[in-house]
Amino acid sequence: MARLNSNYFKLKAGYLFPEIGRRVKAFTDANPADAARMIRCGIGDVTEPLPAAVRAAMHAAVDEMGARESFRGYGPEQGYEFLRRAIAENDYRARGIEVADDEIFVSDGSKCDCGNILDIFGHDNRIAVMDPVYPVYVDTNVMAGHTGAGDEAGLYDGLVYLPCTAENGFVATVPHERADIIYLCYPNNPTGATATRAQLAAWVDYALANDAVILFDAAYEAYIGDPEIPHSIYEIPGARKCAVEFRSFSKNGGFTGVRCAFTVVPKDLVCADASGEYRPLHPLWNRRFSTKFNGVGYVTQRAAEALYSPGGKSEVAALIGHYMGNAAILLEAVRACGLAVYGGTNAPYIWVRGPQGLTSWEIFDKVLTGANVVVTPGSGFGPAGEGYFRISSFNTRENALEVSARLRALAW
Numbered sequence: 001m002a003r004l005n006s007n008y009f010k011l012k013a014g015y016l017f018p019e020i021g022r023r024v025k026a027f028t029d030a031n032p033a034d035a036a037r038m039i040r041c042g043i044g045d046v047t048e049p050l051p052a053a054v055r056a057a058m059h060a061a062v063d064e065m066g067a068r069e070s071f072r073g074y075g076p077e078q079g080y081e082f083l084r085r086a087i088a089e090n091d092y093r094a095r096g097i098e099v100a101d102d103e104i105f106v107s108d109g110s111k112c113d114c115g116n117i118l119d120i121f122g123h124d125n126r127i128a129v130m131d132p133v134y135p136v137y138v139d140t141n142v143m144a145g146h147t148g149a150g151d152e153a154g155l156y157d158g159l160v161y162l163p164c165t166a167e168n169g170f171v172a173t174v175p176h177e178r179a180d181i182i183y184l185c186y187p188n189n190p191t192g193a194t195a196t197r198a199q200l201a202a203w204v205d206y207a208l209a210n211d212a213v214i215l216f217d218a219a220y221e222a223y224i225g226d227p228e229i230p231h232s233i234y235e236i237p238g239a240r241k242c243a244v245e246f247r248s249f250s251k252n253g254g255f256t257g258v259r260c261a262f263t264v265v266p267k268d269l270v271c272a273d274a275s276g277e278y279r280p281l282h283p284l285w286n287r288r289f290s291t292k293f294n295g296v297g298y299v300t301q302r303a304a305e306a307l308y309s310p311g312g313k314s315e316v317a318a319l320i321g322h323y324m325g326n327a328a329i330l331l332e333a334v335r336a337c338g339l340a341v342y343g344g345t346n347a348p349y350i351w352v353r354g355p356q357g358l359t360s361w362e363i364f365d366k367v368l369t370g371a372n373v374v375v376t377p378g379s380g381f382g383p384a385g386e387g388y389f390r391i392s393s394f395n396t397r398e399n400a401l402e403v404s405a406r407l408r409a410l411a412w
Contacts, residue, residue, distance in 0.1 A: 007145045012154050016135050016380035017043050023364070024374055034372050039399050039406075041330075042374040044189070044348070044392045046254045047399075048322060050303075051315035054253060057306035061299040072298040077289045079106025079262070083301045086308040087262055091247070097234045103264055103282065105289055106296050106304075110219050110248040110261040114183075115140035116292075117215060117244065117263070120284040121181060122274070128160035128179035130172045132190055132381030132388070134217070137183040153383045163384050164191060170342060170351070171195050174206040182207065184233075185217040187224060190381045190390040191351040192343015194229045200236050207242035213271060213281075214243040219261075222252035222320055224346045240266040244281070251348065251394075252316050253307045260296055260304045323348050326400035327393035333404035334391070337412050350391040351378070355412055363389050371406040 020042050028035040050058075064070040078084070084104040092099035107113050114136050127146055129137050138156065141147055148157025155161065160179045162172035170193035172184065184203060186195040207214050216233040224231055233243045248261040255261075265285045270278040306312045327344040334341045340353035354363040360377035367373050367389070378388030393400065 005143070005145075007143050010142050010147065010149055010156070011139060012150045016376070019380070020364075020374065020376065024368065027368055037372040038374065039372065039395070039403055040374040041391045041393075041395060041399075041403055042376045044251065044394050045256050046251065046319075046323075046394050047396050048254055048319055050254050050258070051307070051312055051319070053306040053309050053312035053315055054258075054303045057302045058299055061302040065299065075295045075298055075301070077293050077295045078102070078286065079104060079296065080298070080301050083305050084262075086305050090308045092232065092234065092264075095231070095235070097232055098240065099234065099264055100267070103266055105263045105265065105285060106301060107261050107263060107293070108259040108296055109250070110217065110246040110263070111136055113246050113261065113263045114215065114217060115143075116288070117285070118144045118146070119288050119292075120281060121213075121271075125180035126160060126178055127158070128162055128175065128182040130164050130183065130185065130188075131161045131383060132164060132378060132385035133183070134185055134189050135381065137185075137215075138382075154379075155383060161382075161384075164188070164193070165384060166340070166342065166353070169193060171199050172203075174202055178210060180210075180212050182212055182214050183217070184214055185219075187220040187347035188343075188349075189217075189220065189347075190349055190376065190378070190385065192345075192347035192349040193351075194224065194226070194346045197228070197230050197236065200230055200233060200239075204233070204236045204239050204242060208238050211272065212242065213269070214239070216243050216245045218245055219248040220251060220347050220349075221247065222316065223324065223348055225324070226346055229346055234264070234266075240268040242269065244269070249304050249307060252320060253304070253312075254319060255304070258300055258303060260300050322397070323393050326395055326397060329397075329400045329404050330391055330393055330407075333407045336408055337410070339412065344393065348393045350393065352389050352391060354378075354387055354389055356387075358387070360386055360389055363387075367407075367410065370410050371403075373403050373406055 084101045087104050088099045088101045127141050150156045164170040170191040221231040233239045245264040249255040265282050267282045269281045273279050331344045342351040344350040360379035364377040367375050376390040378385030
């Protein structure tokens with residue numbers, strides 16, 4: 001008899017964003033006149049066209065694929081050398097950070113990598129996650145059997161939860177208890193918080209002292225405008241010995257529909273095997289890639305390479321300026337409503353404390369029905385997110401201005 005993976009039955013309700021979609025569909029089906037007015041500020045999907053440099057590179061690559069002499073079939077699973085070199089040179093070595101070309105692994109998304117990385121870790125690790133947290137970190141560990149059952153609040157046995165609150169600036173502090181694998185995300189999704197150099201250094205010191213590994217999600221690093229805020233965990237001395245970094249082209253280059261990202265696994269990073277012998281992670285992740293992945297398409301990788309061209313860099317800066325301009329508009333609107341608001345300055349997300357006495361899903365319904373705007377309920381990111389909601393600045397300028405007006409007009 002075929003057996004199911006029973007860990008899936010531990011998952012609480014549906015994944016956050018499909019649940020939002022279900023509720024929005026139910027509302028618009030019941031209120032068809034409001035469907036045309038609906039503005040979505042929930043899921044962090046981009047709206048602006050791909051940069052011209054990217055489109056030109058894709059056209060050229062497609063033409064290459066149309067000639068037998070330049071046609072490309074299977075490429076290297078880890079990524080073409082031209083893209084790995086461009087990433088390592090521009091994102092790291094140009095900033096004085098030591099990263100070799102072959103420590104870059106090109107993939108179809110950092111969300112995928114955050115889950116797939118669990119393949120190379122054992123089942124007896126103690127996992128630490130921030131609360132509130134990007135749901136993928138928790139759910140993939142539940143699916144992999146790394147947790148016990150979840151309670152009514154959505155907390156799972158076996159996980160170490162790191163509270164991120166207004167009091168600590170939504171930056172997790174190192175725990176007194178042991179953790180073997182630690183998920184950190186800065187700039188943070190969902191709170192929009194950033195971590196200082198000193199705060200990240202404290203985590204690197206903890207990881208080195210406890211033989212732990214930091215899984216550092218830096219998908220939004222391009223939105224950092226403050227020169228004092230680190231863009232990479234590898235700016236911290238010692239991080240190469242304890243951290244894996246995930247990055248994506250989705251939010252800086254508009255690649256949500258193109259799909260390209262990368263993970264950095266330093267060769268210095270080692271972990272203990274079942275016998276206690278220390279072994280490097282790099283060859284294990286390389287083997288995982290070679291076995292389970294056939295690589296990102298050639299056309300897509302040429303498109304990603306174009307983001308590092310002079311024209312591509314200029315257009316990426318314009319995209320980021322556009323979305324951060326939206327964030328400024330939305331921040332001002334929420335403040336005018338008298339609500340406590342966080343994020344939105346070095347990150348594209350705005351984290352809002354809703355009116356006292358309302359749950360996150362009640363706030364979601366209030367904004368949906370009263371303003372025809374879709375936001376993300378904070379409780380979907382964990383128990384510490386209860387009472388909050390997230391607004392995404394990924395939208396057109398016209399929509400950002402309209403949402404601003406609707407939020408100001410809403411009876412809070």
